[in-house]
Amino acid sequence: DAGVTQSPTHLIKTRGQQVTLRCSPKSGHDTVSWYQQALGQGPQFIFQYYEEEERQRGNFPDRFSGHQFPNYSSELNVNALLLGDSALYLCASSPATGGGTGELFFGEGSRLTVL
Amino acid sequence: SQKIEQNSEALNIQEGKTATLTCNYTNYSPAYLQWYRQDPGRGPVFLLLIRENEKEKRKERLKVTFDTTLKQSLFHITASQPADSATYLCSRGADSWGKLQFGAGTQVVVTP
Secondary structure: OOOOEEEOOEEEEOOOOOEEEEEEOOOOOOEEEEEEEOOOOOOEEEEEEEOOEEEEEOOOOOOEEEEEOOOOOEEEEEOOOOHHHOEEEEEEEEOOOHHHOOOOEEOOOEEEEEO | OOEEEEOOOOEEEEOOOOEEEEEEEEOOOOOEEEEEEEOOOOOOEEEEEEEOOOOEEEEOOEEEEEEOOOOEEEEEEOOOOHHHOEEEEEEEEEOEEEEEEEOOOEEEEEEO
16 A cells, blocks of 8 residues: 655755646545645645645745645645745645544655755 | 744653653644654654543553643653654644644654
């Protein structure tokens, strides 16, 4: 049973560029959440997708957008990249009801470096 | 604002001893707290969830307590091993499943 998979694992962009990160949730999960983790910090909630719609959003600007596909996979898009967007981007999946424990299953992340 | 705080200073501990980590929260009363383990360059891995009506939860060598009066959770690793070296994250549920607020994490280093 594959867990949460993310791609790419590492990427380097320059300021002003755009980036797309991809996530496939764990089998049987239909809810995908995205987190940003800066070095030395805890993950910060960006947004959550369920039934192909953004259900909740954290305190991130509109430059951050996402999408969920019918197969529950998801993309995170960041436009007009800033140096401060350099971080580990984590995707987490869960059943819609939290599976009784609210446990999130995280992928290994996509390390974005903005130069 | 609602905050969740962990000791940012790394915890260095000798193998076999008990490591105790602290998680404090302010300005709210979470229905539950979760603890995750994160290894360098990897995603967090769920360890334990404790609800507000539970005083203590155990899983193998791990123990978590939840004190709603002190607004604090303690995370214990008993008989620690070098393989326990990692960063441990405390988080609270915020509004719905999937939206978690994390602390900055505490790094634990277990030396033989």
